[in-house]
Amino acid sequence: MSGRSAIALVARREILERIFEKSFIIGTAVTLVVIAAVAVLPSALGFGGRDEYSIAVADPAMRPVADAAVRGAGAFDAEVEIVGGDAGVTLTEGGIRAEEKPDDKLVNLLQAANARVSSGAALRDAGLDAEQARRALSPEPLRVTTVEPVDEAAEDRGGFAFIAVVLLYGQLISMGYFVAMGVVEEKNTRVVELVLSTVRPRVLLAGKILGLGLLGFGQLLLLAAAGIGAAAASGALEVNGDVLVAAGLALAWFVVGYAFYAAAFGCAAALVSRQEDLQSVISPLTVLLMVGLFVSFPVLDDPDGTLAEVVSFIPPFAPMAMPPRIALGEAGALEVAGALAVTVGATALLIPLAARIYSGGVMRTGAALKLREAWRAARA
Amino acid sequence: MLELDGLSKRYGDVVALDGLTFAVAGGRMCGFVGPNGAGKTTAMRIVLGVLEPDAGTVRWRGAPVDAATRARFGYMPEERGLYPKMRVHDQLVYFARLHGLAPADADSAARRWIERLGLVERARDRVEALSLGNQQRVQLAVALVHEPEVLVLDEPFSGLDPVGVDVMSGVLRERADSGVPVVFSSHQLELVERLCEDVAIVNHGRLVAAGSVAELRERGRGGTEQVRVRVEGEGDGAWVAGVPGAELAASGTRGLLVRLTGGGRPEELLDAARAAGTVTHFSLERPSLAELFRAAVAA
Numbered sequence: 001m002s003g004r005s006a007i008a009l010v011a012r013r014e015i016l017e018r019i020f021e022k023s024f025i026i027g028t029a030v031t032l033v034v035i036a037a038v039a040v041l042p043s044a045l046g047f048g049g050r051d052e053y054s055i056a057v058a059d060p061a062m063r064p065v066a067d068a069a070v071r072g073a074g075a076f077d078a079e080v081e082i083v084g085g086d087a088g089v090t091l092t093e094g095g096i097r098a099e100e101k102p103d104d105k106l107v108n109l110l111q112a113a114n115a116r117v118s119s120g121a122a123l124r125d126a127g128l129d130a131e132q133a134r135r136a137l138s139p140e141p142l143r144v145t146t147v148e149p150v151d152e153a154a155e156d157r158g159g160f161a162f163i164a165v166v167l168l169y170g171q172l173i174s175m176g177y178f179v180a181m182g183v184v185e186e187k188n189t190r191v192v193e194l195v196l197s198t199v200r201p202r203v204l205l206a207g208k209i210l211g212l213g214l215l216g217f218g219q220l221l222l223l224a225a226a227g228i229g230a231a232a233a234s235g236a237l238e239v240n241g242d243v244l245v246a247a248g249l250a251l252a253w254f255v256v257g258y259a260f261y262a263a264a265f266g267c268a269a270a271l272v273s274r275q276e277d278l279q280s281v282i283s284p285l286t287v288l289l290m291v292g293l294f295v296s297f298p299v300l301d302d303p304d305g306t307l308a309e310v311v312s313f314i315p316p317f318a319p320m321a322m323p324p325r326i327a328l329g330e331a332g333a334l335e336v337a338g339a340l341a342v343t344v345g346a347t348a349l350l351i352p353l354a355a356r357i358y359s360g361g362v363m364r365t366g367a368a369l370k371l372r373e374a375w376r377a378a379r380a
Numbered sequence: 381m382l383e384l385d386g387l388s389k390r391y392g393d394v395v396a397l398d399g400l401t402f403a404v405a406g407g408r409m410c411g412f413v414g415p416n417g418a419g420k421t422t423a424m425r426i427v428l429g430v431l432e433p434d435a436g437t438v439r440w441r442g443a444p445v446d447a448a449t450r451a452r453f454g455y456m457p458e459e460r461g462l463y464p465k466m467r468v469h470d471q472l473v474y475f476a477r478l479h480g481l482a483p484a485d486a487d488s489a490a491r492r493w494i495e496r497l498g499l500v501e502r503a504r505d506r507v508e509a510l511s512l513g514n515q516q517r518v519q520l521a522v523a524l525v526h527e528p529e530v531l532v533l534d535e536p537f538s539g540l541d542p543v544g545v546d547v548m549s550g551v552l553r554e555r556a557d558s559g560v561p562v563v564f565s566s567h568q569l570e571l572v573e574r575l576c577e578d579v580a581i582v583n584h585g586r587l588v589a590a591g592s593v594a595e596l597r598e599r600g601r602g603g604t605e606q607v608r609v610r611v612e613g614e615g616d617g618a619w620v621a622g623v624p625g626a627e628l629a630a631s632g633t634r635g636l637l638v639r640l641t642g643g644g645r646p647e648e649l650l651d652a653a654r655a656a657g658t659v660t661h662f663s664l665e666r667p668s669l670a671e672l673f674r675a676a677v678a679a
Contacts, residue, residue, distance in 0.1 A: 001451060001480045009477055017466060190461030194522065197428040197455045198478040200447070363430060365459075 006199045010207020039231035051078040053106045056087035068113035076109045156237045161324035164250045169293040175216035176261045180269035187273045201359035209262040250323035257319025260347040267354035270361035271369045292317040303330035312339045315346035382561045387436035396422040398585035404561040411572030412565040414582035420565040428455045451480045454528030464508035479526035493521040533564040573669040581676045589676045597666040610635030610661035619656040
C-alpha cells in the first residue's frame with residue numbers, strides 16, 4: 001500500500017471513530033448553542049442601543065436642569081426619565097447625589113444640562129430674549145469629517161473578531177488534545193506495535209493529524225456558519241463580502257495553526273505511555289496557546305498597534321492574533337501574506353522534527369522519555 | 381523460506397541480538413524458544429519492520445523484506461493491543477485494509493474470521509466490552525485476516541485457557557498446512573514439542589541450537605541410547621547386567637532406565653527383559669525439549 005493511501009486509511013479511522021462519539025456530538029451541539037447565543041444575545045438584550053437613565057429631583061430649583069437633561073439626552077445617545085421618589089441619582093441643591101459612583105455619561109449629561117440652564121439664565125439677564133438665548137445655546141453642531149472612511153459596521157465586527165479569537169483558541173487546543181490523547185491511547189493499549197507492523201510511524205502520525213484536522217476544520221466551519229448565520233438573522237452583524245473573506249481567512253489560519261500545534265502535540269505525547277503522564281508533557285503547549293489567547297485580547301482593542309504587528313509574526317501566536325486584525329480590517333494583504341508565510345515556514349520546519357521525535361518515542365513504553373532520548377532513538 | 385540472517389541489535393550497552401541467523405521453511409511450524417531477554421521479541425519486531433536492525437537482513441523467498449512484502453506478513457505482538465473503543469468487525473476491516481486488502485475483500489475476510497473464531501454475536505461490540513478470551517480471539521483474527529504468507533507470533537499461547545490453546549493450535553496448524561511458515565515464541569516447551577516440526581533456541585541474542593525437533597532429540601542423546609523398561613514380577617533389575625553394553629542408570633516406580641553404550645542393542649535388551657518376566661513397558665527415551673533447552677542454554 002502506498003504511503004498516501006495508508007495515510008488516508010488512518011485519517012478515515014480517526015474521523016469515523018471520533019465523529020460518532022457521544023461526547024464529540026454533545027460538545028459540538030453545546031458549542032453551537034453557545035455561539036448562536038453569543039451572536040444573537042447582545043442585540044436581543046438591547047446592548048449597544050441607547051442608555052436609559054432615571055433621575056429624581058429633590059430640590060425644585062433643580063427642575064429646569066432635569067428638564068434640560070431630558071431634552072439634551074439625545075446628543076449623548078441616551079434617554080433620561082424623571083421619576084418621583086427614589087432613583088439611583090438625585091439632583092439636590094447645587095449637586096448630584098448618588099448611592100454609588102454614577103455613570104460618567106449621566107454625570108456629563110447633567111453637567112451639560114446645568115451649564116445650559118445657568119448660561120440661559122445669564123443670557124436672559126443680559127437682555128437677550130428667549131429665542132436669541134436658545135440660538136446662542138444651540139449652535140449648529142460641528143460637522144465631523146474623517147480622513148479615512150468611517151466603517152459603520154466596525155463595532156459589530158469587534159464582536160465578530162472576538163468570537164473568532166475565542167473559537168480559534170478553543171479549536172486549536174481541543175484538536176491538539178485529541179491528537180495527543182490518540183497518540184497516548186495507541187501507546188497505552190500497545191496497539192501501536194500492530195499498526196507499525198504495517199505502516200511507518202510517520203504515516204500513522206500524518207494520518208492521525210490529517211483525520212483530526214479535517215474533523216476540526218469541519219466542526220469550525222459549522223460553528224462559523226452557525227454564528228454568522230445567527231448574527232445576520234438577528235441583525236447583530238451585517239454579512240458582506242468583507243465578513244466572509246475574514247471568516248474564510250480565519251479558517252485558513254486554523255489550518256496553519258492546527259498543523260503547527262498538532263505536530264507539536266503529537267510528538268510531545270509520543271514521549272509518554274500513560275494518560276496520567278500526558279498533562280506534564282503537553283502543558284508547555286497549552287500554556288503557549290493560552291499566551292496566544294491573552295495577547296490577542298489587547299490586539300482586539302488595538303489591532304494596528306505595535307503589539308498586534310509583532311505577535312502576528314510569531315508563529316505560535318499568529319493563528320489567534322492575525323484573524324481578528326483581518327476581521328477588523330487592520331491588516332494589509334501584504335502583511336497577512338507575510339505572516340502566513342512565516343507561520344507556514346515555521347510549521348514546515350517543525351513537522352520533520354516532530355515526526356522524528358514521534359518515530360523515536362512511539363515504540364518506547366514505560367517511563368517518560370526526554371526529547372533528546374526520543375531524537376536519538378529515531379536515528380538508530 | 382523466511383530467513384533471518386546475521387541480525388544484530390543493541391540498546392546502548394545492552395546487546396539484544398548478536399548475529400542471529402536461522403530460517404523457517406514454508407509449511408512448517410517453528411518454535412522460537414529461549415530464556416527471557418534472549419532477544420526473541422527484538423528478532424520478531426525486526427522481522428515485522430517495527431524495529432530496524434543494526435546489522436543483518438531478513439529475507440522472504442530469497443529477497444530482502446520490504447514494506448510491500450511485510451504487508452503480507454501476519455503478526456501477533458507480545459504486548460497484545462487493539463483499539464479498545466473500535467468494534468470487532470470494524471477493527472478487522474481496518475487492519476485488513478492496512479495490509480492492502482480492497483474494501484470489499486476486507487469486509488468478507490473480517491466476516492469469515494469472525495465466523496471461524498465464534499465471534500458472530502460480538503461482531504458489533506466494542507473490543508473493550510469483550511471478555512479477555514474473546515479479545516484474544518480478535519487479536520488472532522487481526523493477525524490472520526489478510527491471509528498472510530508468513531505468520532510471526534510472539535507468545536501466542538500465553539494467558540490462554542486450554543480451550544483457547546486448542547483453538548490457537550488448530551488455526552496455526554491449519555495455516556502451516558496451507559504452506560505458510562509459522563514461527564512463534566513460547567516458554568511452554570511441551571507445547572512447542574507437541575506442535576512444532578522445527579525449533580530454534582536462542583540465548584544472549586545468538587542461535588544456540590536449531591533444527592527439526594526429532595533431529596534435535598535424536599542428536600541430544602549423543603552416542604548413547606536410553607531405554608525405559610518395566611518388567612512385572614522382577615525387582616532389582618539384576619538381569620540387565622547380562623546384556624552386553626547395557627548399564628542400569630536408574631530404577632524407580634516408572635521402571636528401570638537402562639543406558640546402552642558401545643554397541644548395546646535395544647532388541648537384545650528386550651529379549652533379556654522378556655526372559656526375566658512380563659514386559660509392561662518398553663520405550664526408547666529421548667531427551668525432552670525442556671532438557672535440550674536447559675543443556676543448550678547452560679552451555
